[in-house]
Amino acid sequence: xxxxxxxxxxxxxxxxxxxxxxxxxxxxxxLPLIFLFMLATLFKDNxxxxxxxxxxxxxxxxxxxxxxxxxxxxxxxxxxxxEREAGQLKRVRGTPLPPATFVAGRVGNSLVISVIMVAxxxxxxxxxxxxxxxxxxxxxxxxxxxxxxxxxxxxxxALAAVIPTAEAAPAVTNATVLPLYFLSxxxxxQNEIPDGxxxxxxxxxxxxxxxxxxxxxDPNTTGSGFELGHLAVVVAWGLLGLAIAIRLFRWxxxx
Amino acid sequence: MISVRxxxxxxGDFEAVRGIDLEVDAGEIFAFLGPNGAGKTTTVEILExxxxxxxxxxxxxxxxxxxxxxxxRQRVGFVLQESRLVPELTPRxxxxxxxxxxxxxxxxxxxxxxxxxxxxxxxxTAKLSGGQQRRLDVALALIGDPELLFLDEPTTGFDPSARxxxxxxxxxxRRLGKTVFLTTHYMEEAQxxxxxxxxxxxxxxxxxxxxxxxxxxxxxxxxxxxxxxAGVGAADLPDAVRVGxxxxxxxxxxxxxxxVPLLRELTTWxxxxxxxxxxxxxRRPSLEDVYLELTEGARADGAGEDRK
Numbered sequence: 398x399x400x401x402x403x404x405x406x407x408x409x410x411x412x413x414x415x416x417x418x419x420x421x422x423x424x425x426x427x428l429p430l431i432f433l434f435m436l437a438t439l440f441k442d443n444x445x446x447x448x449x450x451x452x453x454x455x456x457x458x459x460x461x462x463x464x465x466x467x468x469x470x471x472x473x474x475x476x477x478x479x480e481r482e483a484g485q486l487k488r489v490r491g492t493p494l495p496p497a498t499f500v501a502g503r504v505g506n507s508l509v510i511s512v513i514m515v516a517x518x519x520x521x522x523x524x525x526x527x528x529x530x531x532x533x534x535x536x537x538x539x540x541x542x543x544x545x546x547x548x549x550x551x552x553x554x555a556l557a558a559v560i561p562t563a564e565a566a567p568a569v570t571n572a573t574v575l576p577l578y579f580l581s582x583x584x585x586x587q588n589e590i591p592d593g594x595x596x597x598x599x600x601x602x603x604x605x606x607x608x609x610x611x612x613x614x615d616p617n618t619t620g621s622g623f624e625l626g627h628l629a630v631v632v633a634w635g636l637l638g639l640a641i642a643i644r645l646f647r648w649x650x651x652x
Numbered sequence: 653m654i655s656v657r658x659x660x661x662x663x664g665d666f667e668a669v670r671g672i673d674l675e676v677d678a679g680e681i682f683a684f685l686g687p688n689g690a691g692k693t694t695t696v697e698i699l700e701x702x703x704x705x706x707x708x709x710x711x712x713x714x715x716x717x718x719x720x721x722x723x724x725r726q727r728v729g730f731v732l733q734e735s736r737l738v739p740e741l742t743p744r745x746x747x748x749x750x751x752x753x754x755x756x757x758x759x760x761x762x763x764x765x766x767x768x769x770x771x772x773x774x775x776x777t778a779k780l781s782g783g784q785q786r787r788l789d790v791a792l793a794l795i796g797d798p799e800l801l802f803l804d805e806p807t808t809g810f811d812p813s814a815r816x817x818x819x820x821x822x823x824x825x826r827r828l829g830k831t832v833f834l835t836t837h838y839m840e841e842a843q844x845x846x847x848x849x850x851x852x853x854x855x856x857x858x859x860x861x862x863x864x865x866x867x868x869x870x871x872x873x874x875x876x877x878x879x880x881x882a883g884v885g886a887a888d889l890p891d892a893v894r895v896g897x898x899x900x901x902x903x904x905x906x907x908x909x910x911x912v913p914l915l916r917e918l919t920t921w922x923x924x925x926x927x928x929x930x931x932x933x934x935r936r937p938s939l940e941d942v943y944l945e946l947t948e949g950a951r952a953d954g955a956g957e958d959r960k
Contacts, residue, residue, distance in 0.1 A: 398752055406752040410741070417740040484735030491700065491730045492796070493722040494753040649702065650734075 400498065407494070407502030408509075415506060425472055425510060426517075429464035433518055436460070436584070437526050446588045449617055453526035457518060458610040459583045464514035465545050466574055466603065469507040473553025474570040477503075479563035482650050490648040504550045511546045531613055534622030538613035544628050545606045548635025552602070555638035558645040577603045602634035653678050653713065653800055653831045654699060660707035661694050668694045670855035671708065676848075678799075681825070681832040683846035685839065687947050691855040692835045693733060696804050699833065700730055713800060726755055729793030731786075733804040739778035743769045743788050746777060747795050754796035767791040767821050783814030787821055794825075801825060803834045807841060819844050839940040853947040866942055876914060876934050877905035881927035890921045903931065 398406060415421055433456060440452030448455065480486050489499060522528035531538050556573065560566045578584055580594050581604035587595060598604040609624035609631070654676035661669040669691045676682045686692045697703040698710060701717035701724075710716060715724050737746060743764055751757035764773045767787040772780060777788060786806060793801050803822065807815045822845055825832050836842055842849045843863045850860040859866055879902070880886075886899050892914055897906040908914050911934055922929050 403752065406749070410745070410749045413745070414738055414740045484732055485738065487702070488730070488732055488735040488792070491702070491725065491728075491732070492750060492753040493725040493755070495722065 400495075403494070403498050404501045404505065407498055408505040411502050411506035412509065415510065421472070421476075425464075425467050426514065429460050429467060429514060430517065430521065432463060432584075433457070433460040433521060434525075437522070440586070441526055443586075445586050448588070448615070450615060452586070453522065454528050454614065454616065455586055455611070457522035457526075457528050458614040459607060461515050461518050461542075461610055461614075462545075462581075462583050462603065462607040463578060464518060465511045465542065465606070466549050468510040468514060469546055469549035470553040470556065471570050471574060472507060472510075473503060473550060474556035474560060475566045477554070477557035478560045478566040481557075481647065482563040484650060486648040487650070496648075500554070504547065507550050507553070508543075508546045511542065515542055528614075529616055531622070534613045534615075534618055537622035537624070538610070540623065541606070541609045541613055541628065544631055544635075545610070548602065548631045548638070549606070551635040551638035551642060553638075554642035554646060558642050558647065561651055574603070577601050580604070581607055583607055602631045605630040654682075654833060655711045656695075656699070656708065657710075658708035659695065659698065659705055659710060661691070661698060661703070662706045668855055669698075669705075672852065672855070672857045674850060674857070676831065676833060678831050679826075679829055680847040681822070681834060681845050683842035683849045684833065684835040684852060685837065685842045685849055685943065686835075686852035687837055690852045690947070692837075692852055693804060695852070696802055696833065696835050700728070700802055726796060727799050729796055729798035729801045731789045731793045731801070731803040731806050733808075735789065737777040737780075737785055737788060739776060742774045742776055743780070743791070744773040746788060747791050750792045751795045756797060757795050758797045760795070763791050763795050766794070766824065768817060781814065783810055783817060786810070786814075786818060790818075790821055794830075798830070800831045800833065803832060805835055805837065807836070807838065815841075839943050851943060851946055858946045859942070873907045873909065874911040874934060874936050875905055875907050876911055876918070876932075877903060878929040878932040879903035881922070881925075881930065884925070884927060888925075890917050892917050893921075 415425075436459075437453045437456045440456065443452040444450075445452060445455045477486070490496070519530050523530050556570060557566075560569050577598065580590070580598040581601070582590055582595070582598075583603070595604070605624075605627040609627040612618050612624050612627075613622045615622075654674060656672060656674040659669055659672045659674075660667070672691075672695065674682075674684075684692055684696065694703065698705050699712055699717055701712075701720040704718055710718075713724060713727055717724070741749070744760060747760050747764055751760050761770075761773070764770060767790050769780075769784060769787060769791065772784060777785060780788065790803070790806070793803070806822065807818045810818065819841070822832065822834070832845075834841075834845060846863060848860065848862055849866055851858050851866070880899075886894065886904075889897070889904070893904070893906060897904050906914070915934065918929065
């Protein structure tokens with residue numbers, strides 16, 4: 398097989414394995430939709446002060462942020478340590494499959510799940526809550542999605558590299574992302590969050606990804622909606638994750 | 653195929669492998685036998701390229717496995733000691749996935765049948781028994797059509813019938829002309845499968861040879877044993893038996909070079925006294941006895957646990 402065919406081959410099996418695992422489908426695909434229904438229903442008509450949008454319009458990009466991070470960072474950082482501990486990564490490492498192809502298959506898998514989730518959330522947002530799907534800011538939305546999915550995949554590999562055991566993986570991962578969702582305005586509208594907290598959240602990539610995604614969905618956005626500053630921070634975090642992953646990622650179980 | 657000279661491996665102060673030499677030829681099934689902690693897995697992982705050595709020369713398929721590349725991995729197959737399967741896939745799909753990694757893989761369906769999983773080809777691997785999962789491991793090692801296969805304790809924890817089925821599959825590799833490097837701590841396994849055996853104990857090779865040769869080295873010693881007849885004490889035994897015999901609550905056992913004269917003396921004595929010789933056994937040492945004797949000293953030294 399050529400390099401590209403081998404990536405496709407690997408991606409095809411990663412997809413098959415994902416959709417056949419009920420727990421993975423629930424946490425990655427259904428849970429964000431459940432959050433969307435809950436939050437958008439509760440707050441759909443609340444005006445988010447300072448942003449001049451309705452609650453439903455706020456929560457669509459917020460839940461997209463959650464869904465993309467679930468499909469990338471959370472999924473990779475919980476699955477890879479389990480596969481390492483089970484000796485599955487070690488077995489793959491003993492075959493001629495190039496490590497880069499393995500990684501490409503996984504990132505492709507996370508990217509495709511992210512795209513599917515964004516499509517689902519957009520359609521539900523539009524049909525159920527009357528949220529306007531972006532038109533002139535659509536390129537900005539797609540670029541933000543691509544940049545975010547790649548960067549948060551890199552961070553997933555970085556977390557997988559530093560998490561020692563399968564048992565620790567879900568705890569460490571959730572302890573990392575859950576507080577940041579709250580602090581970054583993904584669950585609680587940002588006008589309810591003190592400035593100091595938002596400034597703290599600004600040190601991390603979730604808040605910047607959300608802000609870039611929000612601008613793309615904000616009906617008040619006048620230009621093309623590209624938030625280059627926010628995207629730069631997300632990319633910087635992604636590159637940091639990539640460097641950590643390259644240095645520290647292990648294929649064999651630690652004993 | 654495999655050539656090892658003076659291989660050493662230390663973990664800190666602990667010397668897991670203390671200078672071993674090995675030679676494995678094309679087409680043979682070579683068993684690397686030893687108790688847990690003897691250095692088997694360390695050695696095989698060095699040969700597989702997973703681990704760096706501390707000293708010595710290693711060549712596998714003409715290449716130092718520390719410098720192994722994709723081309724080398726096309727030519728070897730591994731059954732690792734512990735490596736779970738993906739539960740969401742079926743055996744056919746799992747083999748198909750791995751077939752894609754190799755330049756000229758074997759036929760997927762034929763390989764699934766070869767390991768005896770033809771009827772389970774479309775069942776999720778989570779539903780397979782331990783023995784069936786292990787045979788799927790062998791199929792994955794085989795799918796790239798390698799020249800050389802490493803099987804690291806392929807039947808540990810199996811019930812006897814699963815073990816026998818696994819042996820049939822491994823024995824079948826010989827007909828395919830594969831070279832097999834098998835590690836095991838089961839003597840019967842080495843005896844059933846291997847052309848040649850090396851016994852490792854506390855990081856050193858203590859014996860090599862065919863299973864017959866290894867058993868044969870101590871063939872001269874035959875052991876005669878029986879339980880003490882009722883009403884008879886140790887002092888009553890004929891001198892030829894009593895001298896050099898081990899006498900304890902379990903009975904009497906004596907090792908001799910030639911059992912025939914001693915047996916005549918013993919049976920004559922018993923007939924004259926009118927007593928039986930309950931549980932009388934005359935046996936030559938099995939490979940198992942040789943193995944236990946060779947590895948016993950190391951165990952008494954308190955050799956460390958298997959470093960993995």
